[in-house]
Amino acid sequence: MEKQTFLKKSPLFYGIGDKEAMLRRLSGGEQVYERGERILSAGKICERIGVILEGSADVVREDAEGVPVTVARIAEGEFFAEAFACSGRALAVSVEAAVRSKVLWISVCRLFESGGSEILANFLRVFAQKNVFLTERIGHLSRHSLREKVISYLHGVARSAGSATFQIPFDRQGLADYLGCDRSALSAMLSRLKREGVLDYYKNSFRFTEKLG
């Protein structure tokens, strides 16, 4: 992805007149990382937001026993470390290049000091939206049984779609990760709900058989 493409498509730069000039004001440089190379290390303070222009990167968290676990993948055009950089908190995760990747860095202090109100407003909107998504996911994860987790999630999607028929953006493994459960347990619960007549589904298309809350 070219820098121009990113500038054009990213909500961070939406409505900014001279996007390239703005990026020059905010730029913290570009850098290429080889496959497997460490981009950011947990525990460090990061003062830049990273944008993946080419390639992809893995977010790695160390669990309690010190075993590294990949918790997310950053794809082309997406960014990372934004919350840590903007809040000034130490990184809780590390980031590694999954393949040879080009990263565009955005300096947070320049954003705060020489960025305009428009771009700050854009960042605020993006953060607020992410906030809503995270809170939503917490709502599902907080349920005490798998059945409730699944129904809570599917109802949420149905409500967003405004219809009892809807599609989900996950495959089974992805949904299991999102809901913090086992894939096979999820499959079993889905077919149980189908058997009970609550749901019907085929692949990623779902339909609530009963009335919608």
Next chain:
Amino acid sequence: MEKQTFLKKSPLFYGIGDKEAMLRRLSGGEQVYERGERILSAGKICERIGVILEGSADVVREDAEGVPVTVARIAEGEFFAEAFACSGRALAVSVEAAVRSKVLWISVCRLFESGGSEILANFLRVFAQKNVFLTERIGHLSRHSLREKVISYLHGVARSAGSATFQIPFDRQGLADYLGCDRSALSAMLSRLKREGVLDYYKNSFRFTEKLG
């Protein structure tokens, strides 16, 4: 809490020269709500951020069966609806006054249009920090067993404290809610970890007996 106290203490107005003038620019008015009165309704678009100047409010979410569940309480000096208002998304929750309460409203469009860079940067920092907290909680909630949830959480606190001895800001029920589990199951797990020699604790004071990851 007086408006001046809020302005002085809130990170939203940190470093703003004339805080009162800024608030006048952003103000969406003040309003008093009686105990039990609906402040915001799920499904609506909200264009203001609410600040509780006096009293407290409950955040109520409707579960899949339509049963209202209180998911959080907003205390004096805290704010609510900020993520929905700033992202422009419809409210996923309702807010009701827990007691007779006074709410200060902050207009988001004025924040975006006539607010300065400084205050936008403050909001951005606050959102980013909340983002980090939410992500942290998701990390704990995503674990597949209660044992892992508890250890993940406690290790996180220990790491923040930089010591194997630390205090937690929850009572047992509060921690159970945070981790999405049953209180008695949590108690049982804690005493099991103590019995196994992993942990030691008394009330809210904890200590890891083994090495810290």
Next chain:
DNA sequence: AAGATTCCGTTGTCGTTGCAACGTAAAAAG
């Protein structure tokens, strides 16, 4: 001081779910 209330740990039961293993179907690679 006595009673009421809250908080916490324990126990027992039963449904649940993580986990490993397997089979099938579809998709991708060759």
Next chain:
DNA sequence: CTTTTTACGTTGCAACGACAACGGAATCTT
């Protein structure tokens, strides 16, 4: 077309955890 890989569902099992109920300790109230 054949082989390989990936995605899903199913099953069995053992461990787990939600839930209810209880008792004790500490705190608050009167």
